[in-house]
Amino acid sequence: MDPNWLSVFPDRLRHLLQKLPPSVFTRLEEVRIRESRPLEVNTGGRFYFLTADGGITRDAEAAFKPDKQDSSRLLDLITNHSLYTMEEELRKGFITIPGGHRIGLAGRTVLGGGKVEHIRDISGFNIRIAREVCGAADQVLPLLLDFKQKSVLHTLILSPPQQGKTTLIRDLARQISSGTWRHPEARWPGLKVAIVDERSEIAGCRDGVPSYDVGPRTDVMDGCPKAEGMMMMIRSMSPEVMVVDEIGRPEDAEALVEALHAGVRVIATAHGADIDDIGSRPVLSKLVDSGFFQMYVTLRRSDQGLTFRLWDAKRRGIPLIPPGMKGREADA
Amino acid sequence: MLKMLGAVLVIAATTLAGWLQARQYANRPQQIRRLILALKRLETEIMYGFTPLPDALDRIGEQSGGAVGSIFHRAAQNMKPPDNRTAQEALQLALEAGWKTTAMKAVEQDIMRQFSYTLGTSDRKDQLGHIATAVRQLESEEHEAREEQNRYEKMFRSLGLLFGAFIVIILY
The missing domain is CATH 3.30.450 (Beta-Lactamase)
Structure with a gap:
């Protein structure tokens, strides 16, 4: 077909x-x-x-x-x-x-x-052409878990265009919402996820209904400006995790801070080649300096497939083995 | 006896022909009016409804009904898969296919054909401008068609009968 x-x-x-x-x-x-x-x-x-x-x-x-x-x-x-x-x-x-x-x-x-x-x-x-890759987030998700709060960490995903940001957060939303944490010690149920999908790319909504699998507990605000959409979601849909694509405007940062105070976990993406790049972007650097994000992920795509690196809140690189998991388990 | 029957047949035939011709004169302004109303509805759909063309034309086709309605229906059909024609082609094909079933003339068809070139290819303001132009032109045609109706409708209705009688008298 x-x-x-x-x-x-x-x-x-x-x-x-x-x-x-x-x-x-x-x-x-x-x-x-x-x-x-x-x-x-x-x-x-x-x-x-x-x-x-x-x-x-x-x-x-x-x-x-x-x-x-x-x-x-x-x-x-x-x-x-x-x-x-x-x-x-x-x-x-x-x-x-x-x-x-x-x-x-x-x-x-x-x-x-x-x-x-x-x-x-x-x-x-x-x-x-958008492709749904179920499992794109399999390796990343175990590293983003917050065991104390039984939730996920505030995460910023950075990459140049065309590297698979949207594919990754779509799969993250799906797995967080369905509670497949890919970690033996993570045993809490799925969370309420809110996607603010300004460009209809994450969920690919048609007539308001997502055409991609974004998980059973996910709400989508389609075609809505991000800052406004985040505020609307916080007020009306009581999300536990918020997923937004391509932040970068001053009002986006304000809405993110608002989400933080409301106790909502945020997974966002932004354009940027490297972790050092964000220091030079006015809006992002403010967010970074205030220690908002607990985890940074940078993506790179090669012929072998998607590779990613992780950085903690102080922008120190961290190993790709989830806490509480041995290397071999992580590979499996 | 046979002659009598022939005469009756001749008169019936010419009367019918005249009657049909008269009906054409009566139908034309009516159908132009319908076309104008349809375009005005399209204007509303575009301006306030943001309705995509295929849906808008389908809806208009339903409301207009008759020969005019079926032209819009056909245009909508042409736009949808599997044909996937452009708005311009879709409307032009529908006009060609459906025009014969209407009482309207080539002038009106030409106005609609002109209109098809810009259909759906610009912003709302521009679309409204083109619709307004088409409506204005159609209105002047409608005016003319009404005058023709007043002048010829009754004439053709009686002319059919008279012409039949004339032939019968000559042949008798």
């Missing part, structure tokens, strides 16, 4: 993508369409251009180039023929389609009062 993201492509592009070798197709992460320039696909850090007969090449000259009709058809399909329903999305520069796949847009912006109001003449698309 074809994955659901294929249905947003116009026939011509869809046929080309279907002709890709299975080894590439199943690992597709991004499909990039730029009008009258080569059609590009990305898999785990590598890129290829597509030729007109569905082969792959690195030669830009030999590649298939989508034309104006292709891009206007694509836009028509991803907006469900109704660009006017996407004004907010166009302001932000991306559209999330059913399944949590995100489509970034580039074109000419229209300004209103100095702010971006709209994008027109859209000619660049980046379709980021």
Whole structure:
């Protein structure tokens, strides 16, 4: 069966993508369409251009180039023929389609009062294919447990784009909510989890119902600005753990502090290449200096798969063996 | 006797033809009005409902009913999978397929075709502008159609009968 993201492509592009070798197709992460320039696909850090007969090449000259009709058809399909329903999305520069796949847009912006109001003449698309990887958090979760409080530690996950942050916190939310702690001594039930999903990426909600498995005790506030959503969740849904993606604005930090005082554990992600990077980011550094986060995780993806490193509240690297578990148990 | 029967048949046929033609004149302004109302509903759906086009057109098709309604239904159908046509193609195909069943003329079809080029491809303000233009043009066509109705509807109704009588007199 074809994955659901294929249905947003116009026939011509869809046929080309279907002709890709299975080894590439199943690992597709991004499909990039730029009008009258080569059609590009990305898999785990590598890129290829597509030729007109569905082969792959690195030669830009030999590649298939989508034309104006292709891009206007694509836009028509991803907006469900109704660009006017996407004004907010166009302001932000991306559209999330059913399944949590995100489509970034580039074109000419229209300004209103100095702010971006709209994008027109859209000619660049980046379709980021979201994949649910159940078990992505298996190795990390045992290290984030708070045995005293029978909960999880305040955690910040740092990585550059495209390394699997969202996949990781989606799985964390699922496992925390269902209470699979992956640790022999952790024997408390699942917790109430609240996800504030500003870009509909974590839960991939469709009509308000998550399309990914985010666990049985998880509430999702979909398409809501993070700071506001966190406050709403704290007030109304009494979460024990809050999961948010990509914090970075001053109001996000305020809401996080509010969550701390409300006794809610927070698992958040932020863009950043390394643990030392966050010192130079105004909002994040304030949070770090105040000792808010008890654990930092940095992600890196290589051909072997996802690797991660952990750092404690004082930003000292710590070993990857959970407390109370021997090395061999952790491997198993 | 046979002659008599023929004469009756001729008169019946021409009367019917005239009657049908008269009905076309009566239906045209009515259908244009329906089209205008449908577009105004679309305006509401876009402005206040943020309804995606396929759903909006389906709803409008239901409310409008008749030949006009089925055009919108068909357009909505064309947009949905498995066809997945663009809004423009979907509406144009629906117009081509359904226009023959209406009493409207090529001018109105042209207005709708023009309208299809911008359907769904811009922000709300822009969409409303295009709908308003189409509605204005249709309104002027409606006005003309009403005048034609006043002028020709009765005429054709009696002309059919008279023409039949004329043929019968000549042949008798």
